[in-house]
Amino acid sequence: AKVHHHDFVVQATPVKRLCKTHNSITVNGMYPGPTLEVNNGDTLVVNVVNRARYNVTIHWHGVRQMRTGWADGPEFVTQCPIRPGGSYTYRFTIQGQEGTLWWHAHSSWLRATVYGALIIRPRKGDSYPFPKPKRETPLLLGEWWDANPIDVVRQATRTGAAPNVSDAYTINGQPGDLYNCSSKDTTIVPIDSGETNLLRVINSGLNQQLFFKIANHKFTVVGADASYVKPFTTSVLMLGPGQTTDVLITADQPPSRYYIAARAYASAQGAPFDNTTTTAILEYKSANCQTKCASIKPVRAIMPAFNDTATATAFTTSFRSPRKVEVPTKIDHNLFFAVGLGLMNCPRGSRSRNCQGPNGTRFAASMNNVSFVLPSNFSLLQAHQQGIPGVFTTDFPGAPPVKFDYTGNVSRSLWQPVKSTKLYKLKYGETVQIVLQGTSIFTAENHPIHLHGYDFYIVAEGFGNFNPSRDTSKFNLVDPPLRNTASVPVGGWAVIRFVADNPGVWLMHCHLDVHITWGLAMAFIVEDGVGELQTLEAPPADLPVC
Ligand code: C2O
Structure with missing residues (x-):
């Protein structure tokens, strides 16, 4: 190596x-x-x-x-x-x-x-578990702000309001030809007739799930989040921020140029269409296009609507591991995390410049009603390893303080998360199941929940309230996909399982940056096990201090 x-x-x-x-x-x-x-x-x-x-x-x-x-x-x-x-x-x-x-x-x-x-x-x-492709192309889907993104988030934090949405979506850093001044720099992906290309699609966007499609071509999905999957074909992908999907495409169409496009899905803002679609071009080398062979119209026609949850779900539920896997079945920690937004009431009389959220509130977000606050004078890992007191507590709740109907009208009293730095402790080797339940407080959204330091099996997902007696029987404990980021469906839930075999402190959070800014995060401590191979290595000498 x-x-x-x-x-x-x-x-x-x-x-x-x-x-x-x-x-x-x-x-x-x-x-x-x-x-x-x-x-x-x-x-x-x-x-x-x-x-x-x-x-x-x-x-x-x-x-x-x-x-x-x-x-x-x-x-x-x-x-x-x-x-x-x-x-x-x-x-x-x-x-x-x-x-x-x-x-x-x-x-x-x-x-x-x-x-x-x-x-x-x-x-x-x-070798790859599929025929070696002729070419490989990474495609990074991103977001571009006209303003300095740091100023955008600072303003949102100051005012309590939602931050400005991005001004363009991008593919390999380019907005593409639906945007002003962007046409001539549109990303071109070359291909030869008959050739197969491995596209490595990454949603590196900040705040937006994206549909991804190539006009007239089908994808064979072969991997996601650096694990292989049982291959399946689809004409459209959906990626939450943080997720990657590896697909094969074969140039089996008449030589020409074809649009590659990504479009916002499940946008809280309702996604004005023209601003939420980014394009690149798949160009057959033999086509010899002097002028544009593809036009804007087909892109609009081929992309799913921004609220097309049926298409998103058909995609996310198609994933399987390539073969039977060892899913933990004896569960040591059966956790239920209610994830979603909240609104912080402002004290009476203070409804001013820093309370510009809905009805004079401030936006917040939480897991089990805890809105996560990062420390500022130590890292959590350092505090854990050196036993520094007062940096965090280990009482992160394994269930929400009250369970309620997450599909209904939620009472305002439940909208008020508590700000703190609470961690959840696991012993080396313990098994964990987490039901990730979207609360749909204020608005129903898709939450791409990412766990650091681990891959986990997604054993089930569904809509409405998770119901153990009804839903447990549907768990896939045979060949569920291994991921590091789970898309919790709009108005629904997902269930993940993993073994705590990596000592350290590991953040779990919604990969929408606006939600992590508002506190939609927690962290696990995984204690050292017995023996050197179960122990966190010593910190590097150049580790920055606060
Ligand atoms: Cu890609 Cu904590 O993130």
Whole structure:
């Protein structure tokens, strides 16, 4: 196995999009950032130098980080941020994962421009469990703001209102030709007639689930979140932020140009159509298109509607592991997490500049009514490992304080989450089931729930209130998919299972950045087991301090 050394310089770089030039925070001057390519079993050593004027950390989304929790990256969870002028070297080994992951800043909203693909090929000498494709193309779906994304989130935090939505969606950093000033830079994916291309699709957007489609072509889905899946065909994908999907496409159509498009799904804002579709172009090399072969009209016609939950569900429920897997059946911790928004009442008389949410409130979000607050003087992992008191408590509730009808009109008294830093403790090797129930408070949304340091099996999903006596019998305990981010359906629930075999402190959160900003997060402590292989490694000497 190889050791790959990389330098990531985080810096302000002029980037021109939508007719304007912005000083954006980038890695090595690139937007999106560099693609890392490794083989399963390889080690990555990435020296991150912060030349920007913001704190930064880098998270290796989906990498299991077995015993290397210090390299995971979420700020104030596994490390203090890298201050301007500082640096930190992330070291970790890819163990058993193959497919597509990605990396992104895990500090404020910096990941809007600080992100890139992480491609993990089979071990040297091993091959894909499908015919080797002629080409491979990473496609990063993203969001672009005309304003500085850090200012956007700061304003939302100050006012209590919802943040501004992005000004464009992007594919490999380009908005595509439905947007102003973007046509000539539209991302082109070349292909030859008859050829098969492996597309590694990543939703690196901040706040939006996306449908993804290519005109006139079908996908064979072969992987997701760096695990292979039982191949299935579909004409449309749906990815929540954080999720990746690997698909094969074959150039079996008349040589031409075909639109590749992503469009917002389940937008809380109701998604004005024209602003929520981004395009790239699949171009057959033999087509010799001097002018555009594809027109805008077909894109509008082919994309599902922004509220097409039936299409989204048909896709997310098609995933299976390639073969029978070992799902934990004896459950040590049977947890129920109610996830969703809340509204904080403002004290009477203070309904002013910082209470601009609905009816003079402030937006919040919670898990089991706890709105998560990050510490500021220690990382949680450091506090746990060194036994520093007063940084967090370990009383995160395994169930909501009151259960209610999550599909109904929810009483205002239940909308008030409590702000605190509560963790949930697991012993090494224990088994966990979590029912993730969307509360639909204020608005029904899809929540892409991401667990750091782990992959989990999604054994079931459904709509309405989770009902153990009705729904448990439908669990797939034979070949459920292994993921790191679960799309909890709009107005519904998902059930996940995992074994706590990786010691450390691991954040679990909604991957919509607006929701994590509002507190839709918690963290697990997984205690060390017995013996060296069950123990978190010592912290690196250059670990940033707060
Ligand atoms: Cu990709 Cu905590 O995130």
